[in-house]
Amino acid sequence: MALASQKDFFSGLMFTAVGGAFAWGATTYEVGEGARMGPGYFPLMLGILLVILGIIVTFNSFKAGPPGGDRIGAFAWRPLGFVLGANLAFGALLVGLPALGIPAMGFIVSIYALVLIASMARKGSSLKESLILATLLAIGSYGAFVYLLNLQFPVWPAFLSN
Structure with missing residues (x-):
């Protein structure tokens, strides 16, 4: 399976890594539950959503397109x-x-x-x-x-x- 978008692939990996780190860090606080949220509930849910978004973006980077297309340019x-x-x-x-x-x-x-x-x-x-x-x-x-x-x-x- 050829990579169609380097930008999407690395963006997805970044979202997944940052979301995972965010969610992991939130577990050091009391999470609670939906009816009684603790201080770690919102950051944990936000981190999980970011991981899901990252996985979706990473998988979408393999969709049809020219192999190696949409390359990452020079660092700004x-x-x-x-x-x-x-x-x-x-x-x-x-x-x-x-x-x-x-x-x-x-x-x-x-x-x-x-x-x-x-x-x-x-x-x-x-x-x-x-x-x-x-x-x-x-x-x-x-x-x-x-x-x-x-x-x-x-x-x-x-x-x-x-």
Whole structure:
């Protein structure tokens, strides 16, 4: 039986492995039952569903098609680096890293940094559209987390709050 899609095959294996690890990790918590769910019930069920999805995707990768078709391309290092770097910068700016001399810059500045750094993952990204997106995300996030959910964390840098 020839492999029709390398992408689907390896995606299915990844789903199966991650779902299995997730479900196995959930068993360290009390699972309970459907009527009386414990803290491990939802992660266990989610892991099992991910394993089932992974098995289905893996088997579908052998369906009819050209042998070795739908190959996996080159690894996209640029998007990976910028997206991971954007998330790390968001966390570092939100809470600050005093050991490295980075003060807490607050929620709004962290969101702008997140969007601007992550936008560099795409070649030809526009600063104007990134600033518009960052503004919309900052307004929406402020409305959702600070105004509606009433979460308590610094919104602005400490030197602007005083």
